[in-house]
Structure formats: structure tokens, C-alpha cells
Amino acid sequence: MILARVEGSVVATKKNAKMTGNKFLLVRPLVIDSPTAKEWKPGTSTLVVTDSLGAGEGExxxxxxxxxxxxxxxxxxxxxxxxxxxxxxxxxxxKHILFKAQ
Structure with missing residues (x-):
């Protein structure tokens, strides 16, 4: 499993028939970048993922x-x-909270 931040959405009007109705998001994986594990930073790559939970930009x-x-x-x-x-x-x-949703 991977933690990632939602950067935006992807729209594809023409796609494989099995993908009809799917919502696509552009996400950037997050990596821990500290010897103390108290910070993370955005990774260098992005992924397109399907989402049925309704995640939004920034989540x-x-x-x-x-x-x-x-x-x-x-x-x-x-x-x-x-x-x-x-x-x-x-x-x-x-005991360090790295992230807490608002």
C-alpha cells in the first residue's frame, strides 16, 4: 500500500468499456524523508488511480x-x-502525528 496526495483529476471520455463510470485521480506518492520520520515529502512521480470513495484534491x-x-x-x-x-x-x-485531516 502507498500513501499519496491527490493532485487533481483525469478525464478520459474515450476509454476501455470496463472503465466506464470510473473516476480517475492524479496522485503523487509521499515518502518519509527524515531520519527521525517526522517529515514526508512528495515523491518525484505521479500515478493515475481509480477512485470510488470520492477523494478530493489535497486529500x-x-x-x-x-x-x-x-x-x-x-x-x-x-x-x-x-x-x-x-x-x-x-x-x-x-508518538509524532505526521498528518491529521482537517
Whole structure:
């Protein structure tokens, strides 16, 4: 699983028939960039993910990729590689709160 920040949305009017009705988001994975694990920073890459939970721009989401994504999408034959499986409320490392949703 990967933590990522929603950067925006992706619209594709022409797509594989199995993807009809899916909402697509552009997300940037987050990485811990501190020896004390008290900070994170945006990764250098972005991903397009499907979202059935209604995540919005700026939110932190939990995503899965590969076969786990197809299972989460409830269609093992779907051409999905990454799916939002949760909208994050808090992230803490040790006793330090790294993120808390507002």
C-alpha cells in the first residue's frame, strides 16, 4: 500500500468499456524523508488511480497497485493498476502525528 496526495483529476471520455463510470485521480506518492520520520515529502512521480470513495484534491489517500487493485475494484479482469482504498484521517509515527485531516 502507498500513501499519496491527490493532485487533481483525469478525464478520459474515450476509454476501455470496463472503465466506464470510473473516476480517475492524479496522485503523487509521499515518502518519509527524515531520519527521525517526522517529515514526508512528495515523491518525484505521479500515478493515475481509480477512485470510488470520492477523494478530493489535497486529500491524503491510501492506494494499492497490481492484483490487489483489481481485487479492490471487484473485477479481476479489469484493466486497473492502482485504486484508492482509503481516505486517510491520521498518520502517526511513534508518538509524532505526521498528518491529521482537517
Amino acid at each position: 491524503i489517500v491510501l492506494i494499492v497497485q497490481g492484483s490487489s487493485a483489481r481485487l479492490a475494484a471487484d473485477d479481476k479482469d479489469s484493466p486497473v493498476d492502482a485504486v484508492v482504498i482509503g481516505i486517510v484521517d491520521t498518520v502517526d509515527v511513534g
